[in-house]
Amino acid sequence: MPFNQKPQKFNAKINTVTIGTGDKTVTLGGNSTFPFYTFDAPTVNTPKVGVEISDLGLEALPEGAKAYYEGCTTMADIAKKAAAMEGADFVALVLEGGDPNGEDKPVEDLIAVVKEVADAVDCPLVVEGCKNVEKDSTLLAKVAEALQGRNVVVMSEKEENYKAVGAAAGLAYNQIVGAESAVDINLAKQLNVVTTQLGINAQNIVMNVGTACAGYGYEYVVSTMDRIKGAALGQNDNMLQMPIITPVASETWGVKEASASEADMPEWGPQDERGIDMEVMTAAADLASGSDAVILRHPQSVAAVSKMIKALA
Amino acid sequence: MALSGIQIFKLTPKKNCKECGCPTCMAFSMKVAQGAMKIEQCPHMSDEAIASLSEATAPPMKTIKIGAGSEEFSLGGETVMFRHEKTYVSKTRYAVNLCTCMDEAAVDAKLAEIPKVDYERIGERMYVELVNVKCAEGADAAAYTALVQKAAGLGRTMILECSDPEIAKAALEVCKDSKPVLNGANPSNYEAMNAVATAAGVVLGVTGADLNERYDTVAALEKLGNKNLVIDVTGADVKETFANAVLVRRAAIKDQDRTFGYPSIVNLVALAKGDLHLQAALASLFTMKYGSIIVMEQLTYAEALPLYGLRQNVFTDPQKPMKVETGIYPINGADENSIVLTTVDFALTYFVASGEMERSGVPINLVISDAGGLSVLTSWAAGKFSGTTISKYIIENVEPKVKCRKLVIPGKVAVLKGDLEAKLPGWEIIVGPREAVQLVKFLKDLQ
Numbered sequence: 040m041p042f043n044q045k046p047q048k049f050n051a052k053i054n055t056v057t058i059g060t061g062d063k064t065v066t067l068g069g070n071s072t073f074p075f076y077t078f079d080a081p082t083v084n085t086p087k088v089g090v091e092i093s094d095l096g097l098e099a100l101p102e103g104a105k106a107y108y109e110g111c112t113t114m115a116d117i118a119k120k121a122a123a124m125e126g127a128d129f130v131a132l133v134l135e136g137g138d139p140n141g142e143d144k145p146v147e148d149l150i151a152v153v154k155e156v157a158d159a160v161d162c163p164l165v166v167e168g169c170k171n172v173e174k175d176s177t178l179l180a181k182v183a184e185a186l187q188g189r190n191v192v193v194m195s196e197k198e199e200n201y202k203a204v205g206a207a208a209g210l211a212y213n214q215i216v217g218a219e220s221a222v223d224i225n226l227a228k229q230l231n232v233v234t235t236q237l238g239i240n241a242q243n244i245v246m247n248v249g250t251a252c253a254g255y256g257y258e259y260v261v262s263t264m265d266r267i268k269g270a271a272l273g274q275n276d277n278m279l280q281m282p283i284i285t286p287v288a289s290e291t292w293g294v295k296e297a298s299a300s301e302a303d304m305p306e307w308g309p310q311d312e313r314g315i316d317m318e319v320m321t322a323a324a325d326l327a328s329g330s331d332a333v334i335l336r337h338p339q340s341v342a343a344v345s346k347m348i349k350a351l352a
Numbered sequence: 353m354a355l356s357g358i359q360i361f362k363l364t365p366k367k368n369c370k371e372c373g374c375p376t377c378m379a380f381s382m383k384v385a386q387g388a389m390k391i392e393q394c395p396h397m398s399d400e401a402i403a404s405l406s407e408a409t410a411p412p413m414k415t416i417k418i419g420a421g422s423e424e425f426s427l428g429g430e431t432v433m434f435r436h437e438k439t440y441v442s443k444t445r446y447a448v449n450l451c452t453c454m455d456e457a458a459v460d461a462k463l464a465e466i467p468k469v470d471y472e473r474i475g476e477r478m479y480v481e482l483v484n485v486k487c488a489e490g491a492d493a494a495a496y497t498a499l500v501q502k503a504a505g506l507g508r509t510m511i512l513e514c515s516d517p518e519i520a521k522a523a524l525e526v527c528k529d530s531k532p533v534l535n536g537a538n539p540s541n542y543e544a545m546n547a548v549a550t551a552a553g554v555v556l557g558v559t560g561a562d563l564n565e566r567y568d569t570v571a572a573l574e575k576l577g578n579k580n581l582v583i584d585v586t587g588a589d590v591k592e593t594f595a596n597a598v599l600v601r602r603a604a605i606k607d608q609d610r611t612f613g614y615p616s617i618v619n620l621v622a623l624a625k626g627d628l629h630l631q632a633a634l635a636s637l638f639t640m641k642y643g644s645i646i647v648m649e650q651l652t653y654a655e656a657l658p659l660y661g662l663r664q665n666v667f668t669d670p671q672k673p674m675k676v677e678t679g680i681y682p683i684n685g686a687d688e689n690s691i692v693l694t695t696v697d698f699a700l701t702y703f704v705a706s707g708e709m710e711r712s713g714v715p716i717n718l719v720i721s722d723a724g725g726l727s728v729l730t731s732w733a734a735g736k737f738s739g740t741t742i743s744k745y746i747i748e749n750v751e752p753k754v755k756c757r758k759l760v761i762p763g764k765v766a767v768l769k770g771d772l773e774a775k776l777p778g779w780e781i782i783v784g785p786r787e788a789v790q791l792v793k794f795l796k797d798l799q
Contacts, residue, residue: 254661
């Protein structure tokens with residue numbers, strides 16, 4: 040008696056969101072199965088991989104990544120090199136220099152960086168804020184304005200500043216809004232509800248439901264994403280059907296497993312390898328739980344994760 | 353399929369003899385249906401009734417034990433597809449691969465590398481628990497047995513990947529007491545393999561060209577009376593292997609198809625051949641989705657640190673928070689004169705806060721007292737992180753060891769400052785930041 044394989048069919052699907060313009064676009068979502076369950080239904084759009092670059096340049100990058108960008112002197116150079124990375128689908132620019140507790144760069148300077156990057160590459164773009172909600176309110180509104188017509192994702196729209204960021208990005212300048220919440224299905228849904236109440240089309244929203252580094256409370260991430268996908272597909276909850284973009288690199292490169300030097304922890308071995316594996320494993324777990332795109336830093340991580348995605352498609 | 357109390361009641365003798373400890377047969381039946389009692393506890397149940405009921409009330413996925421003594425591990429026994437539904441019970445276990453196809457130097461290098469990974473994380477020992485010993489095509493019994501014997505020297509539980517019953521028999525002679533897994537039953541050899549595995553008293557791994565072959569082979573082995581099995585779901589490529597892993601687990605848990613109600617083995621050696629970062633990605637993927645044993649080419653600290661952290665997170669009970677040990681944790685080479693910071697014993701808080709403290713470079717004595725494994729505000733609200741609990745711990749455990757009398761408390765419990773000043777005479781109480789990310793700046797400013 041052969042095995043009776045029962046497919047799990049859902050009548051709902053994740054929204055389809057296309058980023059970018061012209062012939063260089065990427066499309067997220069559209070699937071009606073749990074991640075990579077190609078045996079239930081074919082995958083419509085495979086998950087995508089973005090390359091993170093920072094307005095602070097190459098300083099904070101791990102050694103292996105620095106070597107990849109060798110010779111790049113301007114943000115335009117860095118952006119071009121990032122876009123050309125093997126396995127890269129889009130570029131994600133993080134404006135971390137804007138943080139008032141850090142470099143506190145003025146908005147105008149950051150917008151100049153945004154324009155420089157946007158002019159240098161024609162691939163789809165994602166722009167993340169500086170993590171300070173007040174600064175992001177003005178900064179991200181200006182980003183949306185500066186990139187009008189490029190159909191970019193403006194990330195870092197939060198509960199505290201959704202009106203300023205959401206309205207500018209989603210209504211005034213027709214960009215895609217990236218709604219960011221902190222690893223909780225209810226918070227994620229609430230932000231989508233209020234964002235759509237501003238008049239923004241649900242089809243123009245992607246979610247960053249938060250992530251953690253593997254080993255650092257990651258169980259919350261797994262269960263949040265599992266439950267979001269379960270509600271989106273199983274209960275046809277259209278306030279949770281937005282594709283999920285997960286910035287992985289910003290979580291994984293700061294933990295001690297990735298940042299401790301080999302001199303400090305000789306038994307742990309080469310630092311670059313630890314950092315890559317931390318980034319790769321966290322990203323793979325995010326994708327297994329339901330991320331439709333991940334944002335990574337190291338070229339070897341980008342290559343490995345995109346290879347896994349292709350192998351599963 | 354789970355039976356209702358009424359269905360079970362119909363099969364009882366209905367004597368209300370009370371010998372099982374329940375007042376009536378109906379009460380007993382209800383308890384069996386809830387899983388609180390076992391059907392065998394009724395002394396008057398007929399054998400047929402027990403057989404049909406124990407089949408129906410058995411958990412959807414068997415718990416299989418491998419290894420012996422301190423190296424014994426439980427696999428399987430899962431009841432849910434997602435951890436938030438209840439909890440995952442048996443952790444994924446990782447094996448490093450050895451093969452008769454490797455030359456002696458390569459084998460020795462692996463054997464030297466495996467014990468290097470051995471550390472503790474939140475009360476759990478992290479090490480390479482299993483060793484997979486593969487018998488490559490063409491290897492003879494002497495060569496394979498020699499390799500198995502060498503691997504056995506590590507003292508780790510083994511998986512013998514071998515589909516030749518004669519060779520397997522010879523190898524088991526030298527290691528059967530350590531209860532390895534014999535992985536290699538398939539449609540053409542399962543009868544002989546079954547005889548070898550049952551004679552040695554070890555778990556048998558089942559494989560096949562596709563899921564149907566595995567399904568039929570498991571069914572055939574069960575007919576022969578062997579239910580001490582694992583299913584090797586490794587297919588020709590990554591996609592097939594992932595499909596197999598999910599479909600086997602889903603058939604068992606969701607569709608109650610007990611033929612697939614066994615733990616799984618995923619072998620990444622061929623799937624990620626030579627690409628260690630792809631191997632890392634796949635190890636993570638199959639930890640998330642339904643690998644009970646994962647066989648890897650390499651498992652050094654680079655792979656272990658993220659992988660064991662991920663496993664520790666995924667296999668926690670969602671209803672029980674992870675706690676760290678109470679104590680004084682010196683950070684950045686702190687000594688008795690370094691400043692004291694305190695927070696709760698909730699593992700997530702500890703990791704986030706201690707990570708930021710390390711980043712600051714400032715020497716710190718981080719004091720963790722028992723706060724019930726809850727976050728700062730929750731434990732404060734529950735009275736488990738209060739002026740009384742903190743001061744008691746400081747007086748009993750910190751004052752004898754630390755000379756510095758400056759204590760930084762989390763900003764979220766700034767309200768405790770006055771109380772602590774009263775209860776800890778001689779201490780300067782400083783209110784720290786509300787969020788861990790602000791610690792670096794705070795600590796640098798404080799200096």
